[in-house]
Amino acid sequence: MSAHQHAEGLMSHEPEKVTMEGRNKILGFWLFLGAETVLFGTLFSAFVALRHNVGDGPKASELFELPTVFAATMILLFSSLMSVFAVQAMHRHQVKAMIGWLVATVVLGLGFLGLEITEFTTYVSEGHKMNTSAFSSSFYTLVGFHGAHVAFGVLWITLLILQILKKGLTVVTAPKIYVSAIYWHFIDVVWVFIFTVVYLMGKVAA
Amino acid sequence: MAAHAANAAHAHHGHKVKRYKGLMDWLTTVDHKKIGILYLLAGGLFFGVGGLEALLIRIQLIKPMNDFVGADTFNELITMHGTTMIFLGAMPMLFALMNAVIPLQIGARDVAFPFLNALGFWTFFFGGVLLNISWFAGNVPDAGWTSYVPLASPTYNSGHGVDYYVIGLQIAGIGTLLGGVNFMATIINMRAPGMSFMRMPMFTWTIFITSALIVFAFPVLTVGLVALMFDRLFQANFFETGSGGSAVLWEHVFWVFGHPEVYILILPAFGVISEVVSTFSRKRLFGYSSMVFATVLIAFLGFMVWAHHMFTTGLGPVANALFSIATMLIAVPTGVKIFNWLFTLWGGSIRFTTSSMFAIGFIPTFVMGGVTGVMLAVAPADYQYHDSYFVVAHFHYVIVGGLIFGIFAGLFYWWPKMFGRMLNEGLGKLTFWTFFAGFHLTFFVQHFLGLMGMPRRVWTYLPGQDFDTMNVISTIGAFLMGVGVIVFLINIFVTAAKPRNAKADAWEDGRSLEWSIPSPPPEYNFKQLPLVRNYDAWWRVKMDGQAEMPAAEPPGPIHMPSPSIMPLIMSIGLFIGGFGFMYDKLYLAIGGIGITLVCMLLRSVFDDHGFHIEEDEQEKGVHA
Amino acid sequence: MSDNHSSVSEGQSRHHKVEGPRKHIVAFVMSLALTLIAFAAVASGEINTQFTYIILVCMAIMQVFVQLAFWMHMKDRGHAFPIIGIAFGVIVVFTMVIMASYWVWW
Numbered sequence: 001m002s003a004h005q006h007a008e009g010l011m012s013h014e015p016e017k018v019t020m021e022g023r024n025k026i027l028g029f030w031l032f033l034g035a036e037t038v039l040f041g042t043l044f045s046a047f048v049a050l051r052h053n054v055g056d057g058p059k060a061s062e063l064f065e066l067p068t069v070f071a072a073t074m075i076l077l078f079s080s081l082m083s084v085f086a087v088q089a090m091h092r093h094q095v096k097a098m099i100g101w102l103v104a105t106v107v108l109g110l111g112f113l114g115l116e117i118t119e120f121t122t123y124v125s126e127g128h129k130m131n132t133s134a135f136s137s138s139f140y141t142l143v144g145f146h147g148a149h150v151a152f153g154v155l156w157i158t159l160l161i162l163q164i165l166k167k168g169l170t171v172v173t174a175p176k177i178y179v180s181a182i183y184w185h186f187i188d189v190v191w192v193f194i195f196t197v198v199y200l201m202g203k204v205a206a
Numbered sequence: 207m208a209a210h211a212a213n214a215a216h217a218h219h220g221h222k223v224k225r226y227k228g229l230m231d232w233l234t235t236v237d238h239k240k241i242g243i244l245y246l247l248a249g250g251l252f253f254g255v256g257g258l259e260a261l262l263i264r265i266q267l268i269k270p271m272n273d274f275v276g277a278d279t280f281n282e283l284i285t286m287h288g289t290t291m292i293f294l295g296a297m298p299m300l301f302a303l304m305n306a307v308i309p310l311q312i313g314a315r316d317v318a319f320p321f322l323n324a325l326g327f328w329t330f331f332f333g334g335v336l337l338n339i340s341w342f343a344g345n346v347p348d349a350g351w352t353s354y355v356p357l358a359s360p361t362y363n364s365g366h367g368v369d370y371y372v373i374g375l376q377i378a379g380i381g382t383l384l385g386g387v388n389f390m391a392t393i394i395n396m397r398a399p400g401m402s403f404m405r406m407p408m409f410t411w412t413i414f415i416t417s418a419l420i421v422f423a424f425p426v427l428t429v430g431l432v433a434l435m436f437d438r439l440f441q442a443n444f445f446e447t448g449s450g451g452s453a454v455l456w457e458h459v460f461w462v463f464g465h466p467e468v469y470i471l472i473l474p475a476f477g478v479i480s481e482v483v484s485t486f487s488r489k490r491l492f493g494y495s496s497m498v499f500a501t502v503l504i505a506f507l508g509f510m511v512w513a514h515h516m517f518t519t520g521l522g523p524v525a526n527a528l529f530s531i532a533t534m535l536i537a538v539p540t541g542v543k544i545f546n547w548l549f550t551l552w553g554g555s556i557r558f559t560t561s562s563m564f565a566i567g568f569i570p571t572f573v574m575g576g577v578t579g580v581m582l583a584v585a586p587a588d589y590q591y592h593d594s595y596f597v598v599a600h601f602h603y604v605i606v607g608g609l610i611f612g613i614f615a616g617l618f619y620w621w622p623k624m625f626g627r628m629l630n631e632g633l634g635k636l637t638f639w640t641f642f643a644g645f646h647l648t649f650f651v652q653h654f655l656g657l658m659g660m661p662r663r664v665w666t667y668l669p670g671q672d673f674d675t676m677n678v679i680s681t682i683g684a685f686l687m688g689v690g691v692i693v694f695l696i697n698i699f700v701t702a703a704k705p706r707n708a709k710a711d712a713w714e715d716g717r718s719l720e721w722s723i724p725s726p727p728p729e730y731n732f733k734q735l736p737l738v739r740n741y742d743a744w745w746r747v748k749m750d751g752q753a754e755m756p757a758a759e760p761p762g763p764i765h766m767p768s769p770s771i772m773p774l775i776m777s778i779g780l781f782i783g784g785f786g787f788m789y790d791k792l793y794l795a796i797g798g799i800g801i802t803l804v805c806m807l808l809r810s811v812f813d814d815h816g817f818h819i820e821e822d823e824q825e826k827g828v829h830a
Numbered sequence: 831m832s833d834n835h836s837s838v839s840e841g842q843s844r845h846h847k848v849e850g851p852r853k854h855i856v857a858f859v860m861s862l863a864l865t866l867i868a869f870a871a872v873a874s875g876e877i878n879t880q881f882t883y884i885i886l887v888c889m890a891i892m893q894v895f896v897q898l899a900f901w902m903h904m905k906d907r908g909h910a911f912p913i914i915g916i917a918f919g920v921i922v923v924f925t926m927v928i929m930a931s932y933w934v935w936w
Contacts, residue, residue: 020395020396023395024318024319024391024395024396027318027391027394027395027911027912028318028319028322028387028388028390028391030911030912030915030916031387031390031391031421031911031915032387032421033912033915033916033919034421034422034915034916034918034919035383035386035387035421035422035424035425035919036425037916037919037920037923038422038423038425038426038919038922038923039425039426039428039429040923041919041920041922041923041926041927042425042426042429042430042459042462042923042926043429044923044927044930045458045459045923045926045927045929045930046429046433046444046455046459046930048927048930048931049452049455049930049931050443050444050450050451050452050455053449053450053451053452054450055443055449055450066869066872066873070869073865073869074865077858077861077862077865080897080901081854081855081858084854084858084901085851085854088851088854130436130440130441130442131440131441131442131443131449132443133443133449133450134443134444134446134449134450134451134452135450136443137433137436137437137442137443137444137451138444140442141432141433141436141442141444159807159810159811160810163810163811167813172813176810182902182903185897185901185902186902188897189894189897189898189902192865192890192893192894192897193890193894195865195868196868196886196887196889196890197890200868200869200871200872200882200886201883201886203872204872204879204882204883204886205879394911418918421915422918422919422922426922426926454933455930458926458929458930458933462922462925462926462929509921509922509925510925513929521933525933
């Protein structure tokens with residue numbers, strides 16, 4: 001490691017911001033999240049516009065099971081906390097602890113995905129399919145987009161864990177960890193709106 | 207630890223990167239200057255295709271009850287003309303200027319993400335190719351460039367035509383979004399020492415704001431296209447009114463994207479005009495800070511006015527009134543800009559180069575487009591103008607008379623910086639006069655055709671409605687514009703045969719940093735990053751009698767990113783995947799997306815250490 | 831990473847103010863509480879629909895602020911552009927949701 005040209009950067013408290021590449025990556029990723037905000041916002045708009053148009057299919061209040069949603073919410077919230085701890089461990093250069101927290105993040109992310117897949121299969125068996133109604137189409141697209149983001153995050157963070165094991169914590173790998181943590185929190189933030197707007201409001205609506 | 211040592215050793219010799227020559231060099235390049243040229247080539251190609259489509263439309267409309275093309279073909283032509291010109295012609299040519307100029311103007315060695323820059327180009331290119339393959343597949347999109355439902359829905363459009371539109375634009379849109387993120391990050395993070403935001407050239411400012419618009423507007427289109435794609439491919443019900451969907455939702459989603467898109471197109475043209483007018487008046491741009499403010503205001507208001515495209519949809523009087531007023535408000539910052547250009551010209555020692563002629567021709571032309579825009583913003587009057595040739599005349603005045611004039615001005619202005627050769631001025635002026643006259647001939651009469659009641663998007667018209675003469679004039683004008691473009695192409699070939707001898711400060715009156723380095727610049731742009739002390743930095747340095755920008759750093763080896771073939775392969779993956787989705791071939795869809803994902807994986811796993819250009823190599827002058 | 835280096839960095843980090851887990855746990859507890867209030871408001875079934883909506887939206891917005899500020903480091907220095915970026919995105923989303931709930935829904 002000592003031969004590495006940027007090795008001195010590792011002494012920094014925030015190794016992700018040592019290089020220009022790292023700072024660019026973080027800024028660029030934030031801008032990308034701005035775009036993602038609009039992307040999910042548009043999906044939410046479509047859902048809000050179409051949510052009462054259930055046709056012959058089941059209504060939101062008949063469909064949703066609060067305990068499942070609550071479990072999924074808790075899993076994702078804990079997962080987000082794990083990822084905070086991972087970044088903190090990174091700032092203290094505790095690589096092993098960081099990997100531990102990241103593994104916990106991924107495991108919880110997988111748990112969330114498992115729960116969502118079970119949920120979707122149940123709905124389909126209850127006659128709530130993609131082509132049932134405008135409500136079902138916008139529901140599966142919105143929640144499915146979020147699920148796809150979780151799945152991508154799980155794969156990405158897993159890949160980063162493997163990279164850290166091989167390359168160690170460097171000024172090249174640190175920005176990746178930092179950015180993936182921001183991504184993971186963002187997914188949790190989107191979920192806050194999903195459980196609020198889709199599930200809880202759907203449950204309340206007559 | 208052994209693995210780390212090996213890794214470190216590898217990193218140390220990272221500068222021995224394979225460098226390609228010839229075609230492979232262009233396919234693997236991550237150099238913003240070369241990517242700019244690629245954008246120009248591809249954008250020019252699609253611009254030519256769109257132009258041919260326009261000529262076919264005009265031939266069909268030259269006389270009443272013409273049967274040159276059938277009604278179906280006419281629908282396909284207008285759809286593909288609009289889509290091609292906006293997404294594949296105009297925007298890529300803007301990206302060409304952005305890539306060629308922005309890093310030079312802010313005194314940077316490259317953009318923030320060179321790899322993503324290349325990826326953005328290739329996804330745009332393959333998206334465009336996919337869209338245009340529809341002509342050969344015999345299934346051409348024919349629901350208009352706005353692709354309104356239910357016309358574009360599977361019920362009324364059962365072929366694969368609209369699928370090409372949806373998937374082609376989706377892939378091209380990824381490229382545009384990447385470009386937007388990249389240029390925002392570049393302008394925020396990579397400015398030369400001393401270049402504060404209020405010292406940035408006006409073109410950089412407009413590109414910064416345009417990139418922001420791209421970042422916030424394109425995801426809306428992405429979602430709209432996804433919804434339409436799900437409706438068409440998976441029988442979803444977003445826009446199927448029979449199953450509870452909403453056709454008006456598509457209109458909203460499309461225009462929430464579509465109106466900012468108009469400003470994505472025109473703001474860079476404003477930037478080009480600001481640079482050109484200031485340079486060839488040999489004066490500082492009048493009202494620089496008000497210019498910046500006006501740009502930001504236009505961009506902000508641009509998001510708040512989309513429903514003026516939908517006055518006749520029936521949103522109700524309150525909504526129509528609000529959007530009407532918001533739209534008229536945009537005239538204020540735009541007027542500020544027009545007057546600033548006029549005051550910059552006022553009292554300047556003006557040089558009439560081709561570039562400045564396009565810029566000066568732009569001003570009255572764009573004002574006319576703006577005035578008809580305010581007319582259209584009056585909601586009750588819009589009920590009369592709606593879907594008539596008046597609208598066609600209006601948006602061609604702002605897009606051709608605004609954006610395309612701006613692009614021509616920019617191309618003539620920066621051609622020496624991009625290619626090291628000055629375009630021929632005589633041929634250039636011929637281009638200007640034929641294009642300018644042809645443009646006004648084509649579209650001025652269309653205002654009156656519209657007011658007399660000629661509807662747009664209809665393939666022919668009956669005789670005896672006083673439409674005949676004006677349509678002939680319009681068609682003649684279109685061919686005159688075609689002549690102008692051909693003269694421009696001849697100009698390019700004539701120029702390419704000349705020696706590469708453009709000076710660094712090619713127009714001698716350059717004001718911003720790009721004119722302080724050789725034409726074309728070396729691969730690394732700046733041997734030493736310049737130190738910027740004021741707005742119009744290079745002009746001020748020249749006025750102080752110095753020959754070079756002061757340096758902000760000592761000379762030393764320069765770190766460069768390595769070339770990569772992966773952006774091309776990733777885009778081909780998306781291209782293949784697109785066909786898989788369209789024709790229901792699951793293995794193609796998975797295989798195509800798989801190629802892209804594997805490339806992303808490889809890119810993440812194998813670090814790009816880049817290479818260094820040592821000082822002795824810099825002396826040799828490695829040219830782009 | 832050699833042992834030598836990590837020891838140096840440990841020493842360095844003592845000079846820097848490395849943030850402890852405490853405020854992140856506080857943020858977590860706040861998020862947890864806000865989530866619980868939202869679910870409880872719905873699960874109890876005793877509050878009228880209109881008022882539940884208001885509670886739900888308030889809880890969601892507060893939770894987002896908590897997470898953006900603490901977990902996504904938005905309250906830290908040097909985050910002007912991320913804030914502008916997200917804020918502008920939110921403005922666009924806001925107009926769109928108004929659009930969707932007002933013109934399309936009714």
